[in-house]
Amino acid sequence: xxxxxxxxxxxxxxxxxxxxxxxxxxxxxxxxxxxxxxxxxxxxxxxxxxxxxxxxxxxxxxxxxxxxxxxxxxxxxxxxxxxxxxxxxxxxxxxxxxxxxxxxxxxxxxxxxxxx
Numbered sequence: 570x571x572x573x574x575x576x577x578x579x580x581x582x583x584x585x586x587x588x589x590x591x592x593x594x595x596x597x598x599x600x601x602x603x604x605x606x607x608x609x610x611x612x613x614x615x616x617x618x619x620x621x622x623x624x625x626x627x628x629x630x631x632x633x634x635x636x637x638x639x640x641x642x643x644x645x646x647x648x649x650x651x652x653x654x655x656x657x658x659x660x661x662x663x664x665x666x667x668x669x670x671x672x673x674x675x676x677x678x679x680x681x682x683x684x685x
Contacts (some may be wrong), residue, residue, distance in 0.1 A: 583605020597655035605648035
């Protein structure tokens with residue numbers, strides 16, 4: 570094989586700061602998922618708990634809508650806010666801390682050049 574054809578690849582990895590930002594972004598996504606899919610219950614002072622579904626599955630009957638009010642919409646906005654925060658943290662940490670690039674030789678390029 571001609572020597573001018575080097576068998577290398579470029580490996581791109583996140584820097585340490587970007588990795589920390591990625592971990593924080595994943596945690597924010599977990600919180601967003603919890604807020605979106607966890608059940609919502611209201612506890613009035615005089616009576617039984619009211620089940621309001623979740624942000625993903627709000628009540629569809631008139632009684633549920635009247636009893637729960639806007640709690641499902643509020644939960645949807647909270648989940649969306651955490652999800653948007655996760656995207657901002659992830660992209661901001663990659664922008665602020667960057668990535669690392671390095672060249673590696675391919676394993677196949679380490680074969681002896683003898684006549685095998």
